[in-house]
Amino acid sequence: MDPQTLSMTQEIDFSLVALFARATLTVQLVMISLILASFWSWGIIVQKHIRYRRARAEAEHFESAFWSGEPLDELYDQIGPAPATSPQRVFAAGMTEWRRSHRADGNLIPGAVARIDRSMDVAIGKESRDLTQGLTFLASVGSASPFIGLFGTVWGIKHAFEEIALAQSTNLAVVAPGIAEALLATGLGLLAAIPATIFYNKLTDDSDEIISGYEAFADEFNTILSRQLDAT
Template identity: 70%
Template sequence: MAVETLGAVQDVDFSMLALFLRATITVKLVMLVLIFASFWSWGIIIQKFINYRKARRDTDKFDRAFWSGEPLDGLYQQLGDNPNGGSERIFVAGISEWRRSHRSDGQMIAGVQQRIDRSMDVAIGRESEKLNNGLTFLATVGAIAPFVGLFGTVWGIKHSFEQIAIQQNTNLAVVAPGIAEALAATALGLVAAIPAVIFYNKLSTDADRIIGDYDSFADEFSTILSRQLDA
């Protein structure tokens, strides 16, 4: 009898596709949601690596131009109205407010330093929002995907026990496929959650480092303009 049971189990297809096709509609929906979340997470991860590499490259390029000794007005004219990198946009925001604060007689409008700082802070805020866009989704997937998978597992096991009660048979050939289908949902939840958590931490650190560079540049630029005002 045991040999017949083992043979029956071995005849069952336990591939992921077969497990998905045999699962109940609820477990199928759970699996589809987790697969979608996993693919979306990887799309965000890859895009963020590309964006962060570009942001660092643009920052290095602008830093070389800014500290080259070229007049700031000349650098501003080169950048024009369409700066590329975050540092360039912060610089343009500050220098634009500097220019708008000149009166017709050549004197400066009162409070120019505060307005310049606020303009650059707004530009930094926009860059921060771009850098962090999508990371919330990674954090959400990392937090809830295991529980979504667990829900699919619980529902699948419930269905398996219902089949046992209906067939009144605890044979391994009856129990094993349903249990395997249920556990596949938990596995997919972990597949979606683990990379999301790892890369969320990595990308959050990278974003904070880039934003820190923007803050440092804004402070240095503000100091330069402050010396000009005092002079």
């Protein structure tokens, strides 16, 4: 390499801040959007991790109380009209419909089991929407960020070639800064996309597991009520 070219290259600042500062406005906007998307993704990831851990603990605590042998009416009265946790809300939805299905003479209105099942399904659906809220954003970041970063790279390389044409020189000191700035956009796109994709898959599996637990409990609860109905 030409000594003069080598000296000029060594004087160029290739730090991330310098690369961002030298980039065009379009590429800077791309980088900023990717950085914000990455921070937002990590916020969702941390929040969901805490939420799912709490949901598992709540389910374990409620199932211990449910299978303790305590009468279901007493357990329902203890929970009260405003259940605090997801399993309690699913249980309360079924018990509320169970009590509403009794006539004044103590007999059940026909179709009670089907109505209880629908009520619990509605409650599970609400809890499912709460658990999965935000996961769509992770999926969007995981799929779109590489392309957004690639757009920034293409735009940056276009600008680099324009600079080369104006300088009428292809030595490394002219070419390297523009290419480095352009590739930084792709790097940021991958930095945002990879964690979002990995944790989207993991969190989706975690939410499906928790929701499956609610559905299994609803089936067991319906079985208990059906057994009581058959016994009467």
